[in-house]
Amino acid sequence: MQLTLTRPDDWHLHLRDGVALATTVPDTARSFHRAIVMPNLRPPVVTVDAAIAYRDRILAAVPNGMTFDPLMTLYLTPDLGPEIIKEAASSEHVHGVKLYPQGATTNSDAGVASLDRVMPTLEAMTDTGLPLLIHGEVTDRSIDIFDREAVFLDRTLGPLMQRLPSLKVVLEHITTKDSVDFVKANPGMGATITVHHLIYERNDMLAGGIRPHLYCLPILKRSLHRDALIEAATSGSPQFFLGTDSAPHAIDDKESDCGCAGCYTAPFALELYAEVFEAQGKLDQLEAFASFNGADFYGLARNTEIITLLRTESLIPLTRLLGDKEVKLLRGGSTVAWSLA
Ligand SMILES: [Zn+2]
Numbered sequence: 001m002q003l004t005l006t007r008p009d010d011w012h013l014h015l016r017d018g019v020a021l022a023t024t025v026p027d028t029a030r031s032f033h034r035a036i037v038m039p040n041l042r043p044p045v046v047t048v049d050a051a052i053a054y055r056d057r058i059l060a061a062v063p064n065g066m067t068f069d070p071l072m073t074l075y076l077t078p079d080l081g082p083e084i085i086k087e088a089a090s091s092e093h094v095h096g097v098k099l100y101p102q103g104a105t106t107n108s109d110a111g112v113a114s115l116d117r118v119m120p121t122l123e124a125m126t127d128t129g130l131p132l133l134i135h136g137e138v139t140d141r142s143i144d145i146f147d148r149e150a151v152f153l154d155r156t157l158g159p160l161m162q163r164l165p166s167l168k169v170v171l172e173h174i175t176t177k178d179s180v181d182f183v184k185a186n187p188g189m190g191a192t193i194t195v196h197h198l199i200y201e202r203n204d205m206l207a208g209g210i211r212p213h214l215y216c217l218p219i220l221k222r223s224l225h226r227d228a229l230i231e232a233a234t235s236g237s238p239q240f241f242l243g244t245d246s247a248p249h250a251i252d253d254k255e256s257d258c259g260c261a262g263c264y265t266a267p268f269a270l271e272l273y274a275e276v277f278e279a280q281g282k283l284d285q286l287e288a289f290a291s292f293n294g295a296d297f298y299g300l301a302r303n304t305e306i307i308t309l310l311r312t313e314s315l316i317p318l319t320r321l322l323g324d325k326e327v328k329l330l331r332g333g334s335t336v337a338w339s340l341a
Pocket of ligand 1: 012014038245247
């Protein structure tokens with residue numbers, strides 16, 4: 001048994017920088033033709049020139065014989081003004097601006113504490129059609145970590161959509177039924193869904209021992225939310241598309257007294273997504289989710305190359321080396337039901 005599909009893209013990815021690119025770029029380019037590349041480097045990517053320089057470093061890490069087209073993003077800070085938006089919107093290489101509520105996740109210290117401060121920038125994005133890519137969690141310490149996404153919808157995203165209804169928004173790595181319902185109620189919006197949020201729920205991370213390699217942000221939720229995400233991803237709705245949020249951290253940084261958030265999923269993400277869709281009897285919807293919906297949302301041409309997945313097991317290696325740092329792969333050391341031909 002085999003499955004052919006248009007070569008997919010990853011609409012939310014962390015490639016990191018420096019020596020890590022020698023691993024992260026081929027690991028993604030193996031399956032995906034394009035990826036929306038997150039700008040949360042240190043320092044963050046806040047100018048078009050910096051985005052293009054980062055793009056050049058990524059392209060230099062693409063191995064011979066592989067093709068990969070990085071789609072760059074800027075990091076929304078309170079200083080990113082409307083003039084940069086106009087420059088970004090006219091650049092063929094910049095495809096979105098990422099909003100991190102300040103302190104929400106890895107390297108988000110430079111993020112935005114209040115949207116009121118960036119309203120002229122968001123208005124310029126509305127005018128130019130440049131998408132806003134949102135990490136949708138409040139950072140208020142009084143809000144329970146499992147509720148932070150739902151509260152963000154009420155407090156921040158709902159009012160923003162009322163204020164700027166034609167702003168093009170991607171709600172990234174959604175983790176709750178609340179977000180699924182919110183996106184469906186706003187037909188102009190898109191949302192990415194990671195493979196780890198389709199496979200796991202919070203018991204997998206916390207029951208019978210704590211598993212730091214499943215810790216990511218937004219954090220895994222209870223199973224009813226996972227089930228809503230599976231339903232959305234496999235539904236055929238054009239609003240939902242593949243975004244791995246693959247985010248490598250060294251084993252030392254994950255298995256620590258205060259471990260980092262993020263899962264390294266890129267190398268076998270496509271095979272793992274195929275397993276989820278197969279379990280639902282929805283393999284016929286995988287191509288729309290992985291290869292069509294994101295491109296359509298971003299107004300880019302669909303890929304033309306065809307790839308083949310074989311229904312034969314592949315072994316996911318336990319670890320990868322990023323420079324001299326070992327990183328654990330999601331489900332590393334076990335098999336996945338599909339292999340890329
Ligand atoms: Zn991310």
